[in-house]
Amino acid sequence: MKLTIVWLYGTKMNIYGDRGNVIVLQQRARWRGIDAEVIEVGIGDAIPHDADVFFFGGGQDQEQVAVSKDLRGAKGKAIKAAVEDGAALLSVCGGYQLLGHEYRPHASDVLPGIGLFDMVSTAGPERFIGNVVIDSQWGEVVGFENHSGLTTLAPGQRPMGRVRIGRGNNGNDGSEGAIHKHAVGCYLHGSILPKNPRLADWLISAGLRRKHPDVQLQLLDDRFEQLAHASAVDRASKSR
Ligand code: GLN
Numbered sequence: 001m002k003l004t005i006v007w008l009y010g011t012k013m014n015i016y017g018d019r020g021n022v023i024v025l026q027q028r029a030r031w032r033g034i035d036a037e038v039i040e041v042g043i044g045d046a047i048p049h050d051a052d053v054f055f056f057g058g059g060q061d062q063e064q065v066a067v068s069k070d071l072r073g074a075k076g077k078a079i080k081a082a083v084e085d086g087a088a089l090l091s092v093c094g095g096y097q098l099l100g101h102e103y104r105p106h107a108s109d110v111l112p113g114i115g116l117f118d119m120v121s122t123a124g125p126e127r128f129i130g131n132v133v134i135d136s137q138w139g140e141v142v143g144f145e146n147h148s149g150l151t152t153l154a155p156g157q158r159p160m161g162r163v164r165i166g167r168g169n170n171g172n173d174g175s176e177g178a179i180h181k182h183a184v185g186c187y188l189h190g191s192i193l194p195k196n197p198r199l200a201d202w203l204i205s206a207g208l209r210r211k212h213p214d215v216q217l218q219l220l221d222d223r224f225e226q227l228a229h230a231s232a233v234d235r236a237s238k239s240r
Pocket of ligand 1: 008056058059060061064092093094095146147148149150
């Protein structure tokens with residue numbers, strides 16, 4: 001069995017440990033004997049047709065300008081088509097913002113997004129920085145946020161979860177992130193997957209299911225992941 005992981009803009013959009021998510025997706029597949037390959041897709045590169053899982057990390061406003069330009073047209077369409085067809089996707093912060101309809105940074109023109117998530121983002125007056133805990137379909141999820149962008153979900157757009165500790169999408173409506181089919185967007189750096197193995201396995205299963213509908217992932221011994229999760233939640237509850 002093979003899993004193709006497509007890492008979008010790994011050199012430009014990779015901050016606060018985002019690369020760790022790619023390592024986790026690959027390693028947790030390999031621990032189950034699955035042949036997991038990572039393909040990096042940068043500016044000017046085409047989207048591989050056999051992508052099972054996409055990862056799209058965060059980045060500063062100036063990086064998002066070039067990436068937004070590159071996503072316009074065929075590339076954005078290819079990512080949306082793969083997700084509509086069942087591919088899994090995890091996007092964080094700056095990458096997440098460019099999967100909405102648009103992102104308005106402080107100091108440059110509006111950056112069009114690909115409209116995978118029904119939402120818009122605008123840079124706000126304050127940076128939201130700190131540990132975050134949310135409640136979600138994967139239970140308690142913990143991560144780290146650092147963004148000025150404020151995201152507003154359109155009515156009917158499902159959030160990833162509800163904020164328990166932290167600011168989330170906009171520090172106002174209690175929502176964090178967005179979900180569309182097997183695509184997840186969030187403001188959670190850290191990296192998020194090492195401390196939240198249920199979400200990691202959900203992405204791997206969803207990515208495999210297109211070709212292997214009956215796949216059931218064997219359980220792993222996640223003692224260290226759970227210890228890391230508990231210590232991060234503890235730190236979050238003491239820090240905000
Ligand atoms: N530049 C965006 C913002 O400030 C995203 C930042 C990030 O990816 N951490 O909101």
